[in-house]
Amino acid sequence: MTLLAYQVFQTVVEQGSFRKASEILNLTPSAVSHAISAMEQELGFSLFARSKSGISLTNYGEKLLPYINAVLNSEESLKQAVSQLNGLQQGIVKVGCFSSVCTNWMTDIIHSFAEEYPGIKLEIYQGTYADVAYWIKNGIVDMGFLSVSSAGDLPIEPLCKDPLLCVVPKTFSKAKASEKMTIEEMRECIFVSQMESTDADIQKFLRENNLNVQSAYHVVDDLSTIAIVAEGFGICIMPELVMRDIPYSVDVYPLEPPACRIIGISVLNPDFMAPAVKTLYRHVIEKYKKENISDVG
Template identity: 40%
Template sequence: MDTFNYRIFLTIVQYSSFQKAAELHNVTPPAVSHIVKQMEQEFGVSLFIRNRRGVVLTTSGEQVLPLISSLVQKEDMLLQYLSDLNGLKKGHVRLGIFNSMCKYLSDLIYGFKAQYPNITFEIYQGSYENIIDWLKTGVVDIGFLSQTVNPHFPFYRIFADPLICILRKGTITASDTGISLESLANERFVMQRESCDADARRIIDKLNLDIRTVCHVVDDKTTIEMVKAGFGFAIMPLLTMYGFEDEVKMLPIVPAEERVIGACVRNAHDLAPAVRKVLEFIQDYDYGEMHEKLRKHFFE
């Protein structure tokens, strides 16, 4: 079977839509339906079902997804290897990235494309949980994760992001230069869901703090709003606070705590040339200057 059909399949999975797959691949919706029907006949199983959320995979569809993803990746790798024989003239790299890491994204891509202008990128933004799933199923080639949540992927450390404590503006603390989390043991705590707040949970467990959790929220902005409204304090990575520094009181944690950010791949020994080159660029990129600017912006 032509891998074009597999690419149609993967696009339907990505967007939960036959219509979107047709638009992106420049074919008609009936043609997409015909391709799916042909695949189902050849596989002998149903691949999709329709519900209120759109089009979703059947159990059989979920089982073949990693295999189809792998086949498409293998073809892309072959084409990129052939291109690499003449100097990495072509390539396509898919990145999985969480919200706060997006602050580096434009500089990373701009810097890389200055050297390799014909390499294209596709960006998937989501939670740690999303990125782990995308790596497992081959939706992305490289995913950015905190080391705390990395299940088993090859992990390439790129920088450490300081963790800070945020409180409602006007909160009286023993010091305005730092705060001990033990001093907040009896205070109310705003917690994100586990997949988003893994490093905060790690610190609380490490210090064996008895925290009163009063909010369970799903994103950085909501966490900041809850703290701003006086629902409690929160532990946040420094990167997440850019643009919100005037809304809450921010203090470094004493002793210092951090989350380690890295780039992950599913299999380090099976990377297309363009993916390998991007991974090397991500590792070699100088994050220090921008991170130091952020730190000074917040605390000096």
């Protein structure tokens, strides 16, 4: 099998379509189909399940994907190392991020990084914590932003603390006349809850404080959660970073006791990064790592 065949396979997976992959690779659809068929014949098993609704990876294809990504990432690392030896800073870095980092940090990172390293291109993938962790582990992205509590067994470099806040509708009647929201005040409240893959830190906070949340509202994205709260259907816990420039009319209270999530940057192997990946990794740390993050337990 050739690197081109691996590139075809990876692109078909990313695009979910032979036709879209052919457009990206500037190949004919028949050439893409032939490359996949030749791979399957050589391997002795099918990589994709084909149906009227589209294509999906077979179990064998799922297992093979991380290895093919690793081969292609190694090729990219080799190109970057050669460029570095020639005194150039070139390459492509694929970055995974969750919603609030994407909306608050990524444009600034793209601009500031391009000014210093115009030869290195960034590709951004937005998803949930679970998506980003999966992408890192399977070589789909080179590095990703996660919270420390959602990283699992992935190595992560903590960058900053992001305080958790209680978000309530404007009509909310607070039991205590204070500027903070206590655990006891929240016990009797209806919550708008997100899936744990989206808000692992909030679910952790609820468990640690024995807040047994009962909710009829199970949503994925931050804005939908806050929109439901704004209409008076419950309260929610949100990181401070999410609440910047929110278009909905709500009230926000710091938590008592205080709580936060720790945002960090993660790579599969910190000791082995391609030159361009290492350059971006250092750039992010210099830009966002806070001095007081060292006391994170």
